[in-house]
Structure formats: structure tokens, C-alpha cells
Amino acid sequence: MADPITPVLTKRWLSPNSWRLSTYEQLEGYTALRKALSGTPEQLVQLVKDSGLRGRGGAGFPAGVKWSFMPPNEDKPHYLVINADEGEPGTCKDIPLMMADPHSLIEGCIIAAYAMRSHHCFIYVRGEALHPYRRLNAAVREAYRAGYLGKDILGSGFDLDITVHAGAGAYICGEETALLDSLEGRRGQPRLKPPFPAAAGLYAAPTTVNNVETIASVPFIVNGGADWFRKMGREKSPGPKIYSISGHVERPGQYEAPLGTTLRELLELCGGMKDGIPLKFWTPGGSSTPMFTAEHLDIPLDFEGAAEAGSMLGTTAVQVFNETVSVPWAVMKWTQFYEHESCGKCTPCREGTYWLAQILERMVDGRGTAEDIDTLLDVCDNILGRSFCALGDGAVSPITSGIKYFRDEFLALCESNKRELVGAQA
Structure with missing residues (x-):
């Protein structure tokens, strides 16, 4: 394993005014872009494939393979969309990256767009993240003024515009097709696939959706090379x-x-x-x-x-x-989040998360029964793999794993309720 404290993605974070273009350029900023523009799109796609870079948004799909799905012809516009709608409880890596080093994301966007023959990139930022939204917009304006964005970037003949878009705070828009619907001005709900975004995404045109951290990794791969990137991490999950x-x-x-x-x-x-x-x-x-x-x-x-x-x-x-935290209480709080954030499009998730939350609230309140555990698992079984998108699958994970490892805590809530009932009857 490489030294865990050798910074790559975060190496500029503690520099004074790290978000400014001047600081970024002093620390190798936009050198990867010049190198990338001297090659061909096909060479860049192959480089990212060789590096083994996998999507940092959760699914872990190989980024280079995803890029290769974009058609080589340009009879329709190609779009690059960056998913910066970070909203899951506990997830907080993309917002500080955009705050501390927005130009690494912008440089990565330009390289990725060039590799996929895209001339318009959208960065979809979570609506509540007002500060990074403003900072990212300021960095985009700096990049335009410096000639890194717009027409004929660095004399290469390549054109690119970046639009920073603020969502309205819906967790479901972290799902890539719901994000695309939101970008188009529609209600954020997952789309039926196929067609996949690479064939018909934003405005029914070929589209690639990548996570912030994934794209911010690209300039380092261009400068360091695939072999250097693979020296970190493990064989199937490098970097x-x-x-x-x-x-x-x-x-x-x-x-x-x-x-x-x-x-x-x-x-x-x-x-x-x-x-x-x-x-x-x-x-x-x-x-x-x-x-x-x-x-x-x-x-x-x-x-x-x-x-x-x-x-x-x-x-x-x-x-x-x-050890001070009650597992059923934590599971209940997470489930309440998923109930609130369900878009309501499909019945298993819309109804299932509602009933899961109701049962858990009753149990944590001391009014549960032993049968509630079986009911929870049964409802989870009816949601898992049957909901329209991954939100339903994610909602059942805390419950099933919580019962798997800490069933006694769920049973204790039921037993305490039973004792209270017996005492009241006596």
C-alpha cells in the first residue's frame, strides 16, 4: 500500500487561497490540459481505461469504459454532466473538493469533454450548497478569462462551455436520470432504462454523467500516467x-x-x-x-x-x-430520511418506506411487537430489487443489516413493550 498520508486529490486544499486560479496554476494547474489537448480523444479514453479509474459516486463503474460508450460521430450534441448533488447522510467529499480546489474539477471537465467530443458541460450542484455553488461559478469565470474555457481553448480548436446549475435539494436527483430530468426543467424522477444516457440522455442526446471526485482525478492521471495511478490502491480498485x-x-x-x-x-x-x-x-x-x-x-x-x-x-x-448509540434508533432516523426523499414514482419505494418508518417509530417508542421484526424484513424483501431506482435498495440496507447484526436490540424493544403490557394488565 502507498503511504496513506501522501496527498494527491487533496494536495492543494491547505494552500492559501487554494480556490483561486493563480494558486492552482502555481501548483501544476492546467498543465494536464495542455498535455491532453496535444493528443487525440481516443488516446485519452484509452489512458483512463488503462488507469483503472472507477466511478467515485458509489457504483464504481470503470470511467474509461463509460466514456467509450459515447458515439464517435457528432450528428447530435454530446453532453458531459457532473453529478455534484451530494445529499446522502454522511456523504461530504465533493462539496469540500469544490470549495477548496474547484479548478481541479474544471480542468478535469475540459479534458473529459475533449475525450468525449462534448462542447457543453453541466455541473449540477445540490441546491443547499450555496457557498460551493458560488465558488464554482467564480472559478468558471476565471477559467473563461484565462482562455481555458470558451472558443478555441489554448489554440487547440476545441470549444467548451460550462454551466453550473443549482438543484432544488432533492436527494433523488443524485440518481443520474432524475438529475437529467431536473436539468431539463422537469420534476426530478428516474427514467426507464434503456435507453441509457450514453445513447439518449440530456435533451435526448448522447450524455455521460460522472461524479465530482471521478472527474477531479483525471488531470492527475494525465500528468502522472496510468502506471503511476495504479501504484496506489489495489489491483481492481486503483488510485x-x-x-x-x-x-x-x-x-x-x-x-x-x-x-x-x-x-x-x-x-x-x-x-x-x-x-x-x-x-x-x-x-x-x-x-x-x-x-x-x-x-x-x-x-x-x-x-x-x-x-x-x-x-x-x-x-x-x-x-x-x-456503544452509546441504539441501532434501532439510528436505523429509524435513516429510514425517515428515505421516506421523506422518495420521489413517489414507484409503489414499492413510496409505500414501503412509509410503512418501514411507521413500524420503526412505533418500535423505538416502545410499542413494538416481535412480529414487527418479521414484518420489517418482509417489507424490505418486497422493496429490494423491485423499486424503479436504487433509492429503494438503499433504504432497506440499514434495516436488514441492523437486524442481521443487532437483532437482540430490536427484540429488546419488543420485550420491554411486552413487560409493560403485562404490568398494565396486572
Whole structure:
């Protein structure tokens, strides 16, 4: 494993005025763009394929393969869309990246757009993230003035415009096709696939949707090369990753480390458990990924390692909970979020999340029964794999994994209710 404290993606974050173009240019900024424009789009796509870069938005799909889906002809406009609608509980890596180093995202956008023959890029920022939205807009204006955006970029003959768009705070718009509907001015709801965005995306034209961290990695790959990038991380999940550590740790925050780093190593980086209270459970990739326990401290946090252990890497939003936290209470809070954020398009998610929240609220309130556990699992089974998009699957993950590892806590709520009923009858 590479040195976990050698910064790549975050190397400029602590520089004075790191968000300014002048600072970015002093620290190798836009050198990758000049190098990329001297090659062909096909060479860039192959470079990203060779690097093994995988999508940092949760699915982990190979970025170079995704880029290659874009048709080579230009009979229709090609669009690049950046998903910066970061809104899942615990996920907080893209907003600080846009705040501290917006030009790395912009440079990555220009290189990616050139590789896919796109002349218009949209960056869809979560509506509540007002500060990064303003900072990103200011960085785009700087890039236009410097000739990095607009017509004939750096004399290459390549044209590109970037539009920064603010959403309205809907979690569902993190799903790529719901995001595209929102960009078009429609209600943000997932689309039926196929057709996939690469064939008919924004305005029914070929479109690629990438995450902020994925695209911000591209300039480093262009400058360093595929072999350099593969020296970090693991064979099937190479490169550096920003891990968002929140919860009961001494120093919560963003920690860059190679993919495959374990929670034990991450806890060392952030000072260990807060006040020395032992770890109870944690999420490897945000609230939509099945939880882990203290037994999983040494699971390599990459796409394969998390999956083999029964969870998902997701967005590497590591939420850490100590022994003072009730698992049913935490699961209830997450479920309330998914109930609120369900777009209502499909019945399993719309009705299922509502009933899951109702049952959990009753249980946490001390009014549950032992049958409620079976009902929860039955409802989860009817949502998993049957909802229109991944929101439904994500909503059941905390419940099924919570019952798997901490069934006794759910039963204790039912037993306490039973004792209260017996006492009242006596």
C-alpha cells in the first residue's frame, strides 16, 4: 500500500487561497490540459481505461469504459454532466473538493469533454450548497478569462462551455436520470432504462454523467500516467480516495488514502474513537450501504473488499458510532430520511418506506411487537430489487443489516413493550 498520508486529490486544499486560479496554476494547474489537448480523444479514453479509474459516486463503474460508450460521430450534441448533488447522510467529499480546489474539477471537465467530443458541460450542484455553488461559478469565470474555457481553448480548436446549475435539494436527483430530468426543467424522477444516457440522455442526446471526485482525478492521471495511478490502491480498485469520516471519532473530516485502506488505519489517522468509547457499528459508504460492526475493522475499503464482506463501498462516507448509540434508533432516523426523499414514482419505494418508518417509530417508542421484526424484513424483501431506482435498495440496507447484526436490540424493544403490557394488565 502507498503511504496513506501522501496527498494527491487533496494536495492543494491547505494552500492559501487554494480556490483561486493563480494558486492552482502555481501548483501544476492546467498543465494536464495542455498535455491532453496535444493528443487525440481516443488516446485519452484509452489512458483512463488503462488507469483503472472507477466511478467515485458509489457504483464504481470503470470511467474509461463509460466514456467509450459515447458515439464517435457528432450528428447530435454530446453532453458531459457532473453529478455534484451530494445529499446522502454522511456523504461530504465533493462539496469540500469544490470549495477548496474547484479548478481541479474544471480542468478535469475540459479534458473529459475533449475525450468525449462534448462542447457543453453541466455541473449540477445540490441546491443547499450555496457557498460551493458560488465558488464554482467564480472559478468558471476565471477559467473563461484565462482562455481555458470558451472558443478555441489554448489554440487547440476545441470549444467548451460550462454551466453550473443549482438543484432544488432533492436527494433523488443524485440518481443520474432524475438529475437529467431536473436539468431539463422537469420534476426530478428516474427514467426507464434503456435507453441509457450514453445513447439518449440530456435533451435526448448522447450524455455521460460522472461524479465530482471521478472527474477531479483525471488531470492527475494525465500528468502522472496510468502506471503511476495504479501504484496506489489495489489491483481492481486503483488510485487514491477521499474518505469522509464522521461520528464518534476524535478528528472527523476528509482523509485521503489509497483504495483498500481499512477502518483500523483510518481511525489511526483521525485520532481514534472519541473519548475512548468502543466502536459499535459503522457504515463504509453512507447510510445506503449495509452497516458493519467492530468485527469488520480490517476489511479493505475498496469496491471488492466491501462487497465480499456483505456491504458496498458507496461514496466512502464512513459514519462511526460508539456503544452509546441504539441501532434501532439510528436505523429509524435513516429510514425517515428515505421516506421523506422518495420521489413517489414507484409503489414499492413510496409505500414501503412509509410503512418501514411507521413500524420503526412505533418500535423505538416502545410499542413494538416481535412480529414487527418479521414484518420489517418482509417489507424490505418486497422493496429490494423491485423499486424503479436504487433509492429503494438503499433504504432497506440499514434495516436488514441492523437486524442481521443487532437483532437482540430490536427484540429488546419488543420485550420491554411486552413487560409493560403485562404490568398494565396486572
